[in-house]
Amino acid sequence: xxxxxxxxxxxxxxxxxxxxxxxxxxxxxxxxxxxxxxxxxxxxxxxxxxxxxxxxxxxxxxxxxxxxxxxxxxxxxxxxxxxxxxxxxxxxxxxxxxxxxxxxxxxxxxxxxxxxxxxxxxxxxxxxxxxxxxxxxxxxxxx
Numbered sequence: 467x468x469x470x471x472x473x474x475x476x477x478x479x480x481x482x483x484x485x486x487x488x489x490x491x492x493x494x495x496x497x498x499x500x501x502x503x504x505x506x507x508x509x510x511x512x513x514x515x516x517x518x519x520x521x522x523x524x525x526x527x528x529x530x531x532x533x534x535x536x537x538x539x540x541x542x543x544x545x546x547x548x549x550x551x552x553x554x555x556x557x558x559x560x561x562x563x564x565x566x567x568x569x570x571x572x573x574x575x576x577x578x579x580x581x582x583x584x585x586x587x588x589x590x591x592x593x594x595x596x597x598x599x600x601x602x603x604x605x606x607x608x609x
Contacts, residue, residue: 486575493517498571499525500562545609550602565590 489497502518505511511518545551562568565587567576573591576584602609 482570482574483578486570486578489521490575496571496575497521498567498575500559500568501566501571504563547608550608561594 486497489495499522502511502521506515506518506522558568565572567584567587569588569591572581572584572587577588599609
């Protein structure tokens with residue numbers, strides 16, 4: 467039988483792309499998750515705080531609502547090491563602030579708009595992720 471895990475990635479990608487399109491068409495702004503969260507944290511998004519909170523709540527609630535639809539066990543291969551998870555989360559958060567955006571803003575919305583800044587940032591994300599994987603999994607063995 468042919469491995470069909472790629473279908474979940476395709477479905478997820480289509481959902482993220484559709485969400486980005488709806489967000490852009492609905493309010494004229496890019497769906498960058500780190501910018502939406504960052505605006506709440508630093509106070510720059512006070513005027514759209516309700517919209518930002520609804521978006522973030524949907525990010526948390528939607529996967530829980532979809533659990534009954536899962537007919538197969540979906541393994542994420544995430545480490546059980548909480549220190550690694552916290553360090554990774556902080557590194558991603560700091561990186562998205564330095565890059566002025568995340569994979570949803572630069573990768574999904576930026577590339578689809580042919581933004582050179584989005585394309586360059588996405589290439590940098592992918593290279594950094596590849597280097598991190600080699601270092602942390604194959605050299606240090608922590609993940």
